Amino acid sequence: MRNMGTESSRQLARRVKRNIFFLLVALTTIGFFGLIGPFLLTCFWGAVLAIIFFGVYRKLRVWLGGRDGLAAGLTTLLVVLFVLVPLALLTLALVEQAIAVYNDIQAGNFNTEIIFDFVDDNLPRVASALSEFGVSTDDLRTNLNETVGQAGQYAANWALAFGSGLLNTIIQFTLVIYLLYFFLVDGWKIERALVHTIPMGDNRERTLFARFALVARATLKGTLIVAFVQGAIGGIMFAFLGIPAALLWGVAMMLLALLPVGGSAIIWVPAAIIMFIQGDITSGIIIVVVGALIIGLVDNLLRPLLVGRDTQMPDYLVLISTLGGIAMFGLSGFVIGPTLAALFITVWEMMGRDYGGQRALMEGHTVQAPAVKGPPAAATPPPTSAVPDPPHQ
Structure with missing residues (x-):
């Protein structure tokens, strides 16, 4: 009985020490991120x-x-x-x-x-x-x-x-x-x-890092390329037509092109209407043709090719995550928003795969685990890791 009591006391002491240590880890982590908060972006x-x-x-x-x-x-x-x-x-x-x-x-x-x-x-x-x-x-x-x-x-x-x-x-x-x-x-x-x-399982962490790198790369490169091309075409068109502050309007079209809906048309459609009202029919037609066929074609072709396929997210989720990210983080949100959405989907897919099916089997049911678009849990570390190992010398 005395040995059992001594063992219980030791286990209790170990749990207390472990809890105190994890509390210290949490407090120091919160303090550190609070310290570097202004520089997190x-x-x-x-x-x-x-x-x-x-x-x-x-x-x-x-x-x-x-x-x-x-x-x-x-x-x-x-x-x-x-x-x-x-x-x-x-x-x-x-x-x-x-x-x-x-x-x-x-x-x-x-x-x-x-x-x-x-x-x-x-x-x-x-x-x-x-x-x-x-x-x-x-x-x-x-x-x-x-x-x-x-x-x-x-x-x-x-x-x-x-x-x-x-x-x-x-x-x-x-x-x-x-x-x-x-x-x-x-x-x-x-x-x-x-x-x-991080005590979460190495394969899960590698999958999350890989998904973060994939979505951040696709969103930044794809969205910026689409926005830059649309803004450049719009700005050059405005400058060719003699519209004042063509650079300002081009940058405005580029920034609005970051949004999956509306985009640069918020600028060039009113500009075309004003040209028609002023009697400059030729300029109005040029704006409509270039805006609808060239700028719109760039958005419809490049955005799904550069953003949608790599992020593996539906357009509506890209839209609301982009808008939410911009509202919360400013201009940086057009990358942070879709990245958080992709990590959200990945975490829930992991939970469904690793725990949802097991719970159903424990209850005597057979449920197929949801398909995960990322690499499987037992796979080797993905080659698209956030920062892969350097090549061997």
């Missing part, structure tokens, strides 16, 4: 860029005879020269045009009432139909003027905020580049350490 973008450009790093590493640091440095330099520098120049030009548009709005150079003038002069039946619903064109004029004024003020505030926060922006980009270098060099070690440390 910076870490996220450093990891995503490492995933995107890991193929370049791996080829350079082989070419340089396995010198990790030099290959990572060259990859980082290529990212700076071909991604960040053009992005910085584009942002500066965008700020200049945003301020110019605001000044034009303040000076009254934009006729924001042209559509309602056209309705009053040429479509009186539409005006009378609106009045039956308690809506007058005068009220719409007032609301439109307020909206345009607020949009101009927002553009000006954004430009001023960008200028005042330029130092913070430079610091954030510098940290992203710094983290990109070390994620390229040590990312595979970090992934291996996480897989071996």
Whole structure:
């Protein structure tokens, strides 16, 4: 009896120590993430860029005879020269045009009432139909003027905020580049350490890392390529037609193209209507043809090819996760949202496969486990891991 009591006391002491240790792990983890909270998005973008450009790093590493640091440095330099520098120049030009548009709005150079003038002069039946619903064109004029004024003020505030926060922006980009270098060099070690440390099962963790890398790569590359192509075509078209602030409208179309629904048509459709109202039929036809056939074709062909197939998610889930991600995380949400949705689906598929079928069998029923689009639990580590092991020297 005394031995049994001593063994129970030891087991109780071990459980207390274990619980205290896990509590300490939880508290220190929460404290650490709270400490680096302002830089979590910076870490996220450093990891995503490492995933995107890991193929370049791996080829350079082989070419340089396995010198990790030099290959990572060259990859980082290529990212700076071909991604960040053009992005910085584009942002500066965008700020200049945003301020110019605001000044034009303040000076009254934009006729924001042209559509309602056209309705009053040429479509009186539409005006009378609106009045039956308690809506007058005068009220719409007032609301439109307020909206345009607020949009101009927002553009000006954004430009001023960008200028005042330029130092913070430079610091954030510098940290992203710094983290990109070390994620390229040590990312595979970090992934291996996480897989071996997190008590969830190594195959599950590798599957989650692989799904994260797959969706982040597909969403970033696919969505950005589609948005950039649509914005570039729209901006070039506006510049060719002599529409003021073509760069600003092109960037606006690019940002709106990040949304799976609506997209750049939110810009070019009203532009075509305004051209028709102004009597510039040729420009209106060009906008409609280019917008519907070329820009729309780019979206319909490239988006499913680059995004939908790799993420293996239905369009409606991509839409709501993108909108939710943008609402919660800002512009970074167009990558974070679909990535979280894909991880959500993967985790639930794992639970259904690993526990749902077993529970049914324990109850005397035979239920087929749901199909999992990722690699099976007993499979070898997937080759699409977030940061694969470097090639053997």
